[in-house]
Amino acid sequence: MAEIERIVILTGAGISAESGIDTFRAAGGLWEQHRIEDVATPEGFARDPRLVLGFYDMRRAALAQVEPNPAHAALARLERDFAGELLLVTQNVNDLHERGGSARVLHMHGELKSALCTACGTRSRWEVPMIDRPPCPVCHAPMLRPDVVWFGEMPYEMGRIYRALETCDLFVSIGTSGAVYPAAGFVQEARVNGARTLELNLEPSEGSRLFHETRLGPASALVPEWVDEVLSSAGG
Numbered sequence: 001m002a003e004i005e006r007i008v009i010l011t012g013a014g015i016s017a018e019s020g021i022d023t024f025r026a027a028g029g030l031w032e033q034h035r036i037e038d039v040a041t042p043e044g045f046a047r048d049p050r051l052v053l054g055f056y057d058m059r060r061a062a063l064a065q066v067e068p069n070p071a072h073a074a075l076a077r078l079e080r081d082f083a084g085e086l087l088l089v090t091q092n093v094n095d096l097h098e099r100g101g102s103a104r105v106l107h108m109h110g111e112l113k114s115a116l117c118t119a120c121g122t123r124s125r126w127e128v129p130m131i132d133r134p135p136c137p138v139c140h141a142p143m144l145r146p147d148v149v150w151f152g153e154m155p156y157e158m159g160r161i162y163r164a165l166e167t168c169d170l171f172v173s174i175g176t177s178g179a180v181y182p183a184a185g186f187v188q189e190a191r192v193n194g195a196r197t198l199e200l201n202l203e204p205s206e207g208s209r210l211f212h213e214t215r216l217g218p219a220s221a222l223v224p225e226w227v228d229e230v231l232s233s234a235g236g
């Protein structure tokens, strides 16, 4: 493996699947159980806030029943032992990367354990239900919403992500279907800037052909193997 100095990793729902969290687009996944338009758009929230708040309350509460898996632990090991620059970007709103030991995680689609006040714009750590419209801890207006990025909204920290994609020499996509933009376009962005691109996924994704290499299998096996490779080639 050529010398690698800067890595950008993008993770999706597939990395959490073996921890017991449903993916979105699998048969029986979240988008078969709930209509996207109802629960993952600002228009859906305006129409029926209780439905949306209940959906996210249920998913936040379910986090207490799941644990990080070996793929999360391997990425934490990479953060600790890799001597170069690493940016871990996740589309996931759960906290399994942090609980698996990663200290620096960029949640581009927000977090279940964060509340966004639609009155004052403050983002607050949040662990309890929102369905009864509790007040914002800062301005006290009962105007909180889940701090997640719905369709039609701008994902977080895009400037930082694109800057890292411009300079990385390796881009790795783990457990994502490549169905949702802008994340689905990161592989092309990294590639035109000269990075090698690797996909680790259970099955070929919508964007597989865009990667230099795709490895198929469960994240809990593929990710630790790949991390071992990187650390041994970097002398880590």
Ligand code: BJW
Residues within 6 Å of the ligand: 011, 012, 013, 014, 015, 017, 018, 023, 024, 025, 026, 029, 040, 091, 092, 093, 109, 148, 149, 150, 151, 152, 153, 154, 155, 158, 174, 175, 176, 177, 178, 179, 180, 181, 182, 200, 201, 202, 203, 204, 205, 217, 218, 219, 220
């Ligand atoms: C395993 C595994 C195992 C299973 N091991 N692997 C037309 C064309 C292009 C774009 C658009 C368009 N019309 C609209 C758009 C834009 C829109 C979009 O992309 N729509 C598409 C449907 C086409 N995007 C947006 O609106 C975004 N905002 C935006 O674009 O702003 C403007 C902008 C412009 C320019 C620059 C920047 C911004 C916002 C998107 C927000 C997405 N939000 C959600 C919900 C978040 C909160 C929540 O969780 O409820 O994010 S939707 C949902 O999909 C969630 C996920 O993060 C996201 C991606 O899903 P993911 O992670 O890929 O999951 P799955 O289920 O799809 O795939 C799982 C994969 O894992 C599969 O491949 C399995 O095989 C694999 N797997 N088990 C390894 N054990």
